[in-house]
Amino acid sequence: QVQLAESGGGLVQPGGSLRLSCAASGSISSINSMGWHRQAPGKQREFVTYITKTGRTNYADSVKGRFTISRDNAKNTVYLQMNSLKPEDTAVYYCYSGSTTGGSWGQGTQVTVSS
Numbered sequence: 001q002v003q004l005a006e007s008g009g010g011l012v013q014p015g016g017s018l019r020l021s022c023a024a025s026g027s028i029s030s031i032n033s034m035g036w037h038r039q040a041p042g043k044q045r046e047f048v049t050y051i052t053k054t055g056r057t058n059y060a061d062s063v064k065g066r067f068t069i070s071r072d073n074a075k076n077t078v079y080l081q082m083n084s085l086k087p088e089d090t091a092v093y094y095c096y097s098g099s100t101t102g103g104s105w106g107q108g109t110q111v112t113v114s115s
Contacts, residue, residue: 002026002104004095009109012085016113020080022095022106030099034078035069038091038111045094051078062088085113 008020024031035050049059049069057069068081082089090113095106 002028002031002097002099004097004104004106006093006095006106006109009093009111011112011114013115014085014087014113016085017081017083018085018111019082020093020095020109020111022078022080024076024078024097027099027101028076030101031097032100033098034071035096036078036080036093037096038089038093039108040088040091043091048093049080082111085111087113089113 003025005023006020008018010018012018033050033052036048037045038048039045047060048063049057049067051057051069051071059067066084069078071078090111092108092110094108097104
């Protein structure tokens with residue numbers, strides 16, 4: 001099994017930046033990809049981005065050009081650099097991992113973009 005721990009959420013003004021971290025532990029060797037989803041109040045959880053074991057990335061149209069996902073294999077950690085934040089980005093951000101045996105979700109970290 002894989003355990004995921006998100007951190008880095010908080011309150012930021014529109015146009016500001018924030019970096020989220022997701023540290024994986026447990027059966028990390030089985031992980032094929034990791035990424036982020038988010039869920040705003042009253043809305044369904046939506047895909048944000050992912051990165052594969054080989055470094056391939058993908059982004060939702062709503063965050064392209066503003067968000068960047070990266071990884072540090074030595075630390076078993078993925079990051080989400082969020083720039084030019086908008087109020088519409090306000091949500092709980094969830095880290096996930098995918099493996100042959102299934103998927104795992106973190107508990108989420110709150111990101112609030114407001115002036």
